[in-house]
Amino acid sequence: MDIFQAKTIQKIIGIPKHRYSYILMKVRIEPDVEKVIGTGNTNLFSFKKLMEFAIASTAIDIGIHPDIIIASLAYIENADVTWNLHLFDQNTKTNKLSYHTGFNLGAFFYCFSGDVTEKAKWPTIIKTKDNINFEYSKGDDPHTVSKVIQYWESVIMQGINNALGYSTLNLSEIKKNILSKL
Numbered sequence: 145m146d147i148f149q150a151k152t153i154q155k156i157i158g159i160p161k162h163r164y165s166y167i168l169m170k171v172r173i174e175p176d177v178e179k180v181i182g183t184g185n186t187n188l189f190s191f192k193k194l195m196e197f198a199i200a201s202t203a204i205d206i207g208i209h210p211d212i213i214i215a216s217l218a219y220i221e222n223a224d225v226t227w228n229l230h231l232f233d234q235n236t237k238t239n240k241l242s243y244h245t246g247f248n249l250g251a252f253f254y255c256f257s258g259d260v261t262e263k264a265k266w267p268t269i270i271k272t273k274d275n276i277n278f279e280y281s282k283g284d285d286p287h288t289v290s291k292v293i294q295y296w297e298s299v300i301m302q303g304i305n306n307a308l309g310y311s312t313l314n315l316s317e318i319k320k321n322i323l324s325k326l
Contacts, residue, residue: 146234146326147177148194149186156325157198164197170210171200171217192232196221198318199243206311208245216245219254220315231315234323238316246310 148156154164167173173196175187189197196217203213220231220243230236244255 146191148189148191151186153189153194153197156194156322157201159197159201163201163204167197167200167204171196171213173197173200173217191234194322195232195319198322199313199315202313202318203311206313208311212245216243216254223256231319234326237323238319241315243313243315244310 150161150164153159154161159167173189173193176190176193177188179187199217199220200213203216204210208216231238231241241256
């Protein structure tokens, strides 16, 4: 497992020290290998945290508020999709995985699209011009799938089609960019 210091993270992601500090404070990315208190020592981060810095930096670049980034990172971290597609594994390539967040009717919505494997318990969301289709893994509980489909149809149809705004982060490209610099 590679371990990353602040300067290494800044260099890989291509951010200045003040942006790194801003992400650390506002998005509250905590060191997960070693946290130091005081001066003269360096916090140490895993590849997973490096990915979180890169995702947060990209989100800030496109104008997403830190509170939304915090919620998004929690959503990404806890989704089966990101683990089944090895988003946080630096030794595995991640194909076509995007993350979407939007705002509508006073609420935010979050979802994934791309290559969701059969192991992932999450829908692949395919948006065409007029509708959204859902594909699920074989073996998913039909009752649960039905409820999830109803929920997502409601949220996404209201969200994307009538959204006040939404954004997409191409997680596989963010990871590819990081891996090219290691």
